[in-house]
Amino acid sequence: MTKVLTIGEVLVEIVATKKGNGFREAVPLIGPFPSGAPAIFIDQVGKLGVSSAIISRVGDDDFGHVNLDRLRADGVDISGIEVDPQGTTGSAFVRYREDGSRAFVFNIRHSACGTISLTFENRKTIETCTHLHVMGTALYAPSVVETVMVALDSVKARGGTVSFDPNLRPEIMNSPGMREALSTVLTRTDLFLPSGEELFLFTTAKEERAAIDELLETGIEAIVVKRGAAGARYYDADQSLTHPGFAVEELDPTGAGDSFGAAFVSFWLNGSPPAEALTYAAAAGARAVTKIGPMEGTSNRAELDALIEGAGPIAITRQ
Template sequence: MSADLPRFDIVTAGELLAEFVAERPGQRFDVPGRFQGPFPSGAPAIFASQAARMGARVAYAGCVGSDGFGDLILDRLSADGIDTAAVGRDAEYPTGTAFVRYRDDGDRDFIFNLTHSAAARLDVDDAGLERLADCRYLHVMGSSLSSPAAIALIDRLATRVRARGGRISFDPNIRAELMADPATRAAVLTRIDDCNVFLPSEADLAWLSHGEPEAETVARLLDERRMSLVVLKRAARGSEAFTSGHAPRRVAAYPVDEHDPTGAGDCFGGALMAALAAGESLERALQLASAAGAHAVTRVGPMEGCSDRATLDALIASHGGAR
């Protein structure tokens, strides 16, 4: 590796968990039912898997238990080529878990065990932080800002990445239950202030609105904050990218048969940031991201739909190329 290149293209940190997925729509949590799993999961882990499969050099900071679920997660991260030197193993607390069910209307409900699991006990020493800070991008997920340990680690890491000339991307993933915690709310607002690339959903952007139209909210963020790129995720309606002084770039979604929507936004972000880190144009990065989000929903399991560039190129070609 050239001395002029950073060690990693992308570093991310946060929750690692084993996920169980209800087998049929309408299945409830308060009666016996069948669940598929365990699947390796966690929003930043899905993001990292997608970015690594795109060829990005990715490192992860997190914590799992000294149990079979921890083995499952570490095996998947390693198989995807992700550097796991900063993933700890807690001898006292178990690996985090999540159970997900699907309502008849397609909405999802989750039961998480994160607060009292290894996922909430991540820590990295100074030497580890210095190693991780040698990157092009630090990617932060809003879901990872739910424990004091994670908030503190990401704060320390962001400061070091910024000092070394790296950039920060942030997917806020704002949820009402998370925003009820003052520490999490403050941490989300800090990352919004500090990021260079902002990846909100329509609901995230509405949360930041002062009652003005979407375009005015985006213009205000670009004018008042450090961010230079806002990519608005519109789910089945594609995505839209905003930069100061330029017309928005719009990319349509790719129609596919949906089997599991979990992880689609994380795959979108992973493909986008991997493409940008590789020097791809914004238009090409958006196209790959849209294809990654579409492919993700065709597989059951949060990380099972992560895809490599050849798969994405084939999906794009099957729909007539650029959209």
């Protein structure tokens, strides 16, 4: 049976309710919302009824329990989340600027999830899984990188598959060993899910089609390029498909990419044709932005069906 694993940060997110440039003045805040890119991803997989697990670490504090309660309720196997009585759960403060970009203050590396490591329990969790989704954001500490690499080897050795979302934030790109780790993951990837400039991270080509060809030649089976409100494009060796964005009101874009990736992976693993996986992924990404709070907009199957049916016929362009 398919079981999806991800590894990395479990955080709370606290959002400034007033737009502006960062946190150098007192601003009203709302939160804590359950968050962390891997956590949002795996919550969306769980909500679609696909077997799922996450390896992470939280403190024995309210911020940790906000996450444990949500993930458990949505069907995720949380036995790989260690609760560290001495630790503090990670956090991210986010404030939107007027131009739509985001300023973050992260507490990740020095929080409980900064010390995720390869425990006996984690090895057991890894062995129950057939697919690994790697979040680039999760490669922020050497011990997490080691855990991801062991999971990669284990899943691949058992004939499983790997998806990879670089999910880069300028704030974390300077972590030690990050670039090398990203490059190693890419060489083992079956399904690549970049957005924007991330497509060109490891290509010599600087134009989309040429970069896709370069990546497909390295043995990646399929690539899905996320394009925000414009939707997404799917590529494999035989075809490319362009899906427009669903028309929704964007209240909070954080988590769209993670929800999109989770829905795509869930349908792809269940053998859906790429066009169907792409439609459900675009619907999950669209629903995600309609809710304030990064994990608040994850969806179950009925919610995605309702959005897709409500939107009427969609023109998917094939090449």
